[in-house]
Amino acid sequence: MTYTIRQTRREDWERLRELRLAALQDPIAPMAFYEPYEEAVRLTRGEWERRASGRESATFIGEAESGSWGGMVGAFVKHRVVHVVGVYMLPEHRGTGLARELMRAAIEWAGGHEVRLRVHENNKRAARFYESLGFRPTGGSDADPRDPALRAFELSLKTG
Structure with a gap:
């Protein structure tokens, strides 16, 4: 399948909302996303427009030839490090x-800065995928807010 990869724009807010809510309802969501569906569904139009506009971050979507969106990857900069979040592909x-x-696209957007992401310890498929892209463990981890006995491990890709 062929996709057009592009950043979302403010006017994409409804489609971004639809894709994000689908992601949060997917059975993999507890391993991949910390934002609860119940919180995301209550976000205002303005918040969705902000998320889609790319002023403080970037969301990349893959648009199929049919015009449907197949997936997304979000990125934002904090302390000169690009953090990748919200990675999701429709089944x-x-x-x-x-x-x-x-x-x-997200790595290119990083413009040579280090790129980091977190992957849940139970999401082995995602961990293998990120490692295939060159990401390596930093040694950092966080407790899963829903189950503190589980961890999300930080991975890093040095670019530039």
Whole structure:
């Protein structure tokens, strides 16, 4: 399948909301996202427009030839490090190479800065995928806020 990879714009807010809410309802969501569906569904139009506008961050989407969105990757800068968040592919778009294309867009957007992300200890498939892109463990981790006995491990990609 062929995708057009691009950043979302303010006018994409409704489609971004739809994709994010689908992500948060996916059975993998507890391992991949800390934002609860119940909180995201209550966000205002203005908040969704801000998320889509890319002023403080970037969200990359993969648009199929049909015009449907297959997935997304978010990124933001904090202390000269680009943090990748919100990586999600709709089930019918998994295994198509879309995730790799979206991650490449986020890494390119980083402009040579270090790129970091977190992966849940139970999400082995995602960990293997990120490692295939060159990400390596930093040694850092956080407790899963829903189950403090579980961890999310930080991975880093040095670019530039």
